[in-house]
Amino acid sequence: MINVSWFNNILKGLNKIEKYFNISLVLVLVFATFLQVIFRFVLNSPLTWTEELARLCFVWLCVFGSSMALRQGKHIKFDYLTNKLLRYKLNRIRAIIVNILIISFLIYIFVPSLRYVESMNTIPLAGTSWPTGVFFICFPLASIIIVLNLVKEVITDMYLLFQDRKGSKV
Template sequence: MKTVTKVVDGVIKTLMATSAFVLFLVTFLQVVFRFILKSPLAWSQDVIRLCFTYLVFLGAAWCVREKAHLNIDVVISCLKPKLRAALELVINIALCGFFIFLAYYGWKFAVTGKTQLAPYLPVPMFYYYLSVPISAVLMLYYMVPHIIGQVKNFGGAQEEGN
């Protein structure tokens, strides 16, 4: 499992770095062509949108991996350790439910884009929309082992407390 995770991590990091680089490069070229050469690159809008979409959604999955997703620490930090662990577990299980919802309906939404083309490039919008279910599956992939670890730790904390 660790080998698969290393491969998935490597693919995500590579895709995020590539998206960020292409995003920077095409945006820079668009500025040069629009303001200096007075001839904007119409296709750049589609490339920028695609790169930005994947960068954001893969970044969200990476945040789940790093446990850096948004939470409200003020409320959680005021609780006793056992109650805090239980609440974090419930929150993470609820997040898994949301990720499943997002993957399912994200896929249904992505399929609707098969017949639509991007405004300037002959690329189906399916590939843009596919970022949603892909990131949801990745977030679920990263969250499930975290929940398993929480359950193991919670069970151990319960035994130690008795």
């Protein structure tokens, strides 16, 4: 097999950064929501920026969380029938085809999503005056991580498929 340990090391680093980034998003989300509740209901003086910050953290957490879920195989998928009906090799081929389709779609929408982010940067948010593009830049960023993880998965599946054809036990 081709030595791709450098690729695996890069992915491990990216995935670790993504994990800690998601943890920090949860913490900021909870803190911003807590501040909003305290200032709105206890001090009767609501803050304007906490709601937007919490919403931003929630959107980013959903997008980067879906990247983590996909990588860990925890994403919602309907594979009960394919696991029961297809043999091991056919199921692996199906997984390779599905992953290649997802990679193709994410590559196809990457440049248009960057253009959309750029166009949204002209519109400021009401509470923070940040450009609206900060909400949407997470989609191209997460798609890079998803594509890299899926490429690794496709390479691994193809290697295991060809190893299995040679008579090796998988």
